[in-house]
Amino acid sequence: xxLSLEGIGAQLQRQDDMVVIREIIAGGPADLNGKLKAGDRIxxxxxxxxxxxxxxxxxxxxxxxxxxxGKKDTQVRLEYIPAESGIDGKHSQVTITRQKVKLExxxxxxxxxxxxxxxxxxxxxxxxxxxxxxxxxxxxxxxNPADYTSATRDISRLLAGFKAANVDGVxxxxxxxxxxxLDEAVELTGLFIDKxxxxxxxESGGRVTVNADSKAGVAWDGPLAVLTNRGSASAxxxxxxxxxxxxxxxxxxxTTFGKGTVQNMVDLxxxxxxxxxxxxxxxxxxxxxxxxxxGSTQHKGVVPDIAFPVxxxxxxxxxxxxxxxxxxxxxxxxxxTQYGNFAPLLPRLEALHASRVAxxxxxxxxxxxxxxxxxxxxxxYVSLNEAERRAERDKQETQRKQRQVERxxxxxxxxxxxxxAADDGLGANERDIVKDAAREKLADKRPDPLxxxxxxxxxxxxxxxxQDRSLSARVLPESxxxxxxxx
Numbered sequence: 001x002x003l004s005l006e007g008i009g010a011q012l013q014r015q016d017d018m019v020v021i022r023e024i025i026a027g028g029p030a031d032l033n034g035k036l037k038a039g040d041r042i043x044x045x046x047x048x049x050x051x052x053x054x055x056x057x058x059x060x061x062x063x064x065x066x067x068x069x070g071k072k073d074t075q076v077r078l079e080y081i082p083a084e085s086g087i088d089g090k091h092s093q094v095t096i097t098r099q100k101v102k103l104e105x106x107x108x109x110x111x112x113x114x115x116x117x118x119x120x121x122x123x124x125x126x127x128x129x130x131x132x133x134x135x136x137x138x139x140x141x142x143x144n145p146a147d148y149t150s151a152t153r154d155i156s157r158l159l160a161g162f163k164a165a166n167v168d169g170v171x172x173x174x175x176x177x178x179x180x181x182l183d184e185a186v187e188l189t190g191l192f193i194d195k196x197x198x199x200x201x202x203e204s205g206g207r208v209t210v211n212a213d214s215k216a217g218v219a220w221d222g223p224l225a226v227l228t229n230r231g232s233a234s235a236x237x238x239x240x241x242x243x244x245x246x247x248x249x250x251x252x253x254x255t256t257f258g259k260g261t262v263q264n265m266v267d268l269x270x271x272x273x274x275x276x277x278x279x280x281x282x283x284x285x286x287x288x289x290x291x292x293x294x295g296s297t298q299h300k301g302v303v304p305d306i307a308f309p310v311x312x313x314x315x316x317x318x319x320x321x322x323x324x325x326x327x328x329x330x331x332x333x334x335x336x337t338q339y340g341n342f343a344p345l346l347p348r349l350e351a352l353h354a355s356r357v358a359x360x361x362x363x364x365x366x367x368x369x370x371x372x373x374x375x376x377x378x379x380x381y382v383s384l385n386e387a388e389r390r391a392e393r394d395k396q397e398t399q400r401k402q403r404q405v406e407r408x409x410x411x412x413x414x415x416x417x418x419x420x421a422a423d424d425g426l427g428a429n430e431r432d433i434v435k436d437a438a439r440e441k442l443a444d445k446r447p448d449p450l451x452x453x454x455x456x457x458x459x460x461x462x463x464x465x466x467q468d469r470s471l472s473a474r475v476l477p478e479s480x481x482x483x484x485x486x487x
Contacts, residue, residue, distance in 0.1 A: 001180060002137035003149050007069040008076065009101040010036065013433055014061040018043065021080075022437045028101045035094040039083025039434045042068075043091065046077035053079055070098050083434065106132050108151055110158040112167060113455040121463045126455035127162035129155055130173045134180030134188070134235040151180070152187040159191060159219045169223030169458045171252075172239075173451060179234025179259065186211045189242045191219040192249070197334045199238045200290040201262065208290075210334055224249030225458040227451065228304060230312040233257035237297040238289060244302065245293040247340035250349075250461060251304045252454045254311065258319035260298025261326055262287035288326065294333035298326055305346055306353060306457055308450060311370045316377070345464060352460045353453070361410060362449035365403060407447075416442040 009028015012019050018041045030036045044053040045067040056064045068076055077095045081087070108131045115124040131151060140148035162170055179185075186198045190213030197212040226240045226249055237256045243249045264286045268279035290296050299319050314320050357363040383389060404418040417439060 001133075001135055002140065003103045003106055003135050004100055004137065005069065005103070006072045006100050007098055008036075008078075008096045009099075010068075011437075012042070012061060012065060012068075015433055017058045019056065019059070019061055019064045020433050022433050025101055025103070025105075029096050029099045033094065033096050035092075036078070036080065036096075037083060038437060041081040041083075041087075042078055043081060044079035046079075048075055048077075049095065053077065072098055072100055074098050106135070108132075108154045108158060110161065112162075112165070113171075113452060115456055115459050121459070124168045124455075124459040124462065125165070126458055127158075127165070127167040127170045128173055128451060128455065129158055129170065131155065131177055133177055134182075134184035134239075136181040136184050138181075150187075151184045152191065155188060156191055156219045162220070167222075168462055169225070169455075170220055171225045171227055171451070171454050171458060172249075173227045173454075174232045174236040174240060175227060175229040175253065175450075176231035177233070177236040178231065178257075179236055182211065182235060182238070185235035185238040186213055187215075189213055189239055190215050192221075192224060192243065193246055193337070193339070194218055196246070196336045197292045198242045200292065200294075200331065200334060201287050202290060202331060203287045204285075208331065223458055223462050225454055225461075226251045227454045228253040228256050228302065230254050230257060230310075230314075230317055232302075233259040237302050238291075240302045241291040241293075241295075241297055244305070245291050246336060247338050247342065250306060250342060250458065251302060252306045252457055253304050253308050253450065255303050255307075255314070256297070256301035257317075258297065258299045258301035258314075258325075260289040260296045260319070261285045262289065285326070288329075290331050292334050292336045294330050296328050296330065299328040305342055306349055308453075309367050309370050311373070313374070342461075345461060348464055349457055349460050353457055356456060357453060360449060360453070361406060362412065362447050363453055366449050413447050415447060416445050 008030045009025040010021050010030045011023040011025065013022040014020070021036060021038050021040045021042070023038055024031050024036060042064065043057055044055050045064070046053040047070075054067065056067065068078070070076060075095055075097050077093060079091050079093050081089050081091055108129055111128045111130070113126045113128060115126065117123045133151070135149065135151050137149035141150070159170065182199070189198045193213060195213055195216055197210045199211050200208055201211065202208045224243065226243050228236065228240055228251060232240065233256060237259065240251050240256065244251045262285065263283045265281045266284055267281055288296060288298055301318065319325050400415075400418045404415060407414050
């Protein structure tokens with residue numbers, strides 16, 4: 001949550017009975033020490049400069065992590081088998097002083113998509129903010145309220161950069177953002193609205209409290225879109241739902257996860273502070289989230305204004321798949337500003353979207369992959385015929401290579417994983433861990449037709465509002481904030 005931890009700065013993964021280093025975090029203690037590297041197998045852990053080493057072969061990965069993590073400036077000793085050695089290779093040992101490690105890879109990031117002039121519309125530059133989670137360093141905020149790690153603070157700086165660069169609009173990419181800090185969801189919404197309620201919380205006893213943005217002013221008052229998928233949950237749904245209810249921006253993509261409840265951990269033990277707990281904890285649902293318009297995010301999620309083909313069905317993944325999930329319900333709305341109503345605009349945007357993706361090769365390929373995946377998932381059998389399995393694999397490999405040839409011919413960005421043969425049928429813990437980690441980094445550089453199409457849809461909205469002033473007046477009334485779409 002704080003984008004930091006106290007440890008050695010290594011990402012671990014279990015393979016067979018051993019814990020293997022998947023990646024060394026740049027700038028962390030293990031990186032600065034220089035002895036450990038990706039692929040090394042950890043076989044024993046010791047605390048301090050001396051003392052016994054504990055054999056950790058066969059241990060659960062979280063138990064191994066608990067041994068390696070520790071307070072800043074303390075030491076941990078690791079016995080390991082180097083990556084280049086076989087499973088029976090000579091063991092080595094290293095002593096590392098734990099330090100605070102910053103997880104910068106998980107922080108909000110910005111990029112700009114340039115859309116060329118087309119159909120009478122000028123070139124558009126759309127800023128994109130990719131937010132993996134709603135993070136906040138709670139302890140850092142208590143110590144120094146003026147300087148602490150926070151998703152909202154980071155994004156505020158990114159938006160200032162977009163304003164200085166005169167981008168035409170901003171897309172908030174919340175795909176696979178599973179949530180995080182409720183405070184961050186409220187404060188982040190406040191970067192786009194000028195004060196007001198963001199989410200309602202109803203406790204099990206029926207009492208309703210309203211969490212609101214109380215800071216005047218906004219960081220970005222221009223065109224806005226929020227990109228979601230089925231992996232967008234909890235705080236992501238609070239933010240997307242508020243932006244939609246205020247009419248502040250378009251929600252694009254897939255219906256979200258539907259996580260609209262609040263849980264708390266309750267101890268099952270009553271033990272003195274110096275004793276180890278025996279019975280663990282139980283997770284209880286204690287409250288439910290509701291949007292400012294009154295509807296819950298629970299079960300139904302946030303439904304996008306412009307929908308993309310569904311990659312994961314609600315019957316397969318999401319809150320609705322749980323047997324005892326609370327049903328969707330509604331409470332009274334709370335007064336809030338209506339910055340706009342995009343409903344009159346949606347048919348036109350849908351038509352422009354459909355026309356564009358009909359000739360967008362990357363989007364068509366993605367749609368085909370989704371269709372093939374869903375057809376495969378619907379099968380109730382698996383062929384055990386080796387020839388059939390090999391033929392299917394060869395077909396997929398040929399398809400990847402053919403698409404790469406077409407990308408070159410069309411001048412499109414190449415897929416760095418086109419020749420990776422990723423569809424090998426192996427699980428993540430069965431592949432070469434080092435190569436798999438490198439592949440994961442390359443995956444971030446693959447063409448992203450959904451993000452680009454989201455930027456294009458936002459550009460369409462900007463163009464339509466600029467061309468049709470009467471429609472603009474209906475969608476965004478005179479009372480809109482200064483500098484907003486209607487100006």
